Structures are given as structure tokens and as C-alpha cells.
Amino acid sequence: MELMELLKTRRTYRRFDQSRPVPQDVVEDIIRSQQYASCGNNRQPLRYAVVQTPELVEKVYAQVKWAASLPPEQGTPKDGEHPTLFVAVLEDLGLRNAITGCDAGLAISNMTLAAWNKGVGSCIMANIKRTEIMEILGLDPEKVSIHSVIAFGYPTHKSIIQEVEEGEPLAYYLNENRDYVVPRHKTEAVVTIL
Numbered sequence: 038m039e040l041m042e043l044l045k046t047r048r049t050y051r052r053f054d055q056s057r058p059v060p061q062d063v064v065e066d067i068i069r070s071q072q073y074a075s076c077g078n079n080r081q082p083l084r085y086a087v088v089q090t091p092e093l094v095e096k097v098y099a100q101v102k103w104a105a106s107l108p109p110e111q112g113t114p115k116d117g118e119h120p121t122l123f124v125a126v127l128e129d130l131g132l133r134n135a136i137t138g139c140d141a142g143l144a145i146s147n148m149t150l151a152a153w154n155k156g157v158g159s160c161i162m163a164n165i166k167r168t169e170i171m172e173i174l175g176l177d178p179e180k181v182s183i184h185s186v187i188a189f190g191y192p193t194h195k196s197i198i199q200e201v202e203e204g205e206p207l208a209y210y211l212n213e214n215r216d217y218v219v220p221r222h223k224t225e226a227v228v229t230i231l
């Protein structure tokens with residue numbers, strides 16, 4: 038896919054074909070892509086936990102909150118629509134500093150793009166129960182904290198950007214096909230060219 042089209046269509050996906058696991062070559066792309074992301078002073082404070090056994094995926098699934106802008110019956114994936122892979126983005130407590138959040142954003146961008154390049158959709162998730170996920174993954178709270186988790190799977194819906202004027206509602210919603218519509222400010226409204 039052409040880069041700008043890849044960027045435009047790499048949206049948040051929240052319903053997946055649960056019968057179709059993410060193939061290992063795509064998992065490899067996802068975990069390799071984080072290495073290519075820039076990070077402040079090249080400190081590399083991030084670590085990752087890949088969760089791909091169905092049992093563990095379901096345990097993590099139970100600790101994440103989907104689509105705060107929608108009622109659960111619309112925004113939460115139903116049985117058969119769950120993601121098939123989670124990647125937890127971890128911060129090494131010995132290396133973390135004020136810009137680690139920026140490092141995480143760049144790594145997440147790489148991973149979600151690498152996945153989408155192979156047709157695998159994702160949902161970046163920060164509204165999560167970190168203590169419970171730490172326990173499920175057997176992580177040591179003295180060594181790492183969880184920045185976020187990313188859900189992956191083959192999406193069963195589309196997601197469309199809709200340009201809106203400033204002041205118009207920004208909450209995403211489902212259209213008549215149950216595809217996501219994501220309102221976005223027009224470029225000219227947020228960019229000043231001097």
C-alpha cells in the first residue's frame with residue numbers, strides 16, 4: 038500500500054475475526070518494527086510483552102476498556118470479535134525519564150503500521166487495569182510499569198476519517214454499516230504555514 042494510504046487507513050479497529058490468529062511473520066514484523074523507532078538520547082527504555090496464547094489473550098481482554106465514547110453494546114467486541122494478540126508496552130523503571138511517553142508513541146506507531154501493512158488492525162489502549170495485567174503477565178512492579186497495551190487482529194469493520202469544522206463534535210461513532218467514523222479537524226484548521 039502507498040504510504041499516505043497506509044497512514045490514512047491505519048485507524049483504530051475494535052472488532053476482529055477471532056478465528057483468524059495473527060500469523061507469526063506479522064508478529065515478527067511488529068516486534069522488529071519497534072527497533073526502528075527513534076528514542077530520546079537512544080536510551081531505549083521500553084520493553085515489550087507479546088501475548089498470543091488464546092488463554093492469556095482472553096485474560097488481558099478482561100482488563101481493558103473499549104471505546105469510552107460509545108455504549109458498551111456498540112464499542113466492546115462481542116464473543117468471536119475479540120483481538121487475537123496483545124503487545125504490552127513496558128517502561129524499564131531504571132531507564133524511564135520524562136520523554137519515555139514520546140518514545141512509546143513512536144514505537145507504537147511503528148508497530149501498528151507494520152501490522153496494518155499486512156492487513157492486521159489494532160487498538161492502542163491506555164484505559165486498562167495495569168495492576169491486574171502486571172499480575173497476569175508475571176511482571177515485576179519493581180522493574181517495569183505498563184505504558185499501554187495494543188490489541189491486534191484482522192478487522193471485520195472499516196474505519197473512515199470524516200473532516201469536520203472546528204467546534205463540531207469530535208466523538209467517533211458507528212455509521213449505518215457499523216463502521217467507525219472518526220471526525221478529524223481539517224489540515225488547514227490546525228496547520229499554520231508561515
Ligand SMILES: Cc1cc2nc3c(=O)[nH]c(=O)nc-3n(C[C@H](O)[C@H](O)[C@H](O)COP(=O)(O)O)c2cc1C
Nearest residue numbers: 048049102103104105161162163164165196209219
Ligand atoms: C494513547 C491512546 C490511548 C488509547 N486508549 C484507548 C482505550 O483504552 N480504549 C479504546 O477503545 N481506544 C483507545 N484509544 C483509541 C482512540 O480512541 C482512537 O485512537 C481515537 O478515537 C481516534 O481514532 P483513530 O485511531 O482511528 O484515529 C487510544 C488511543 C491512543 C492514541
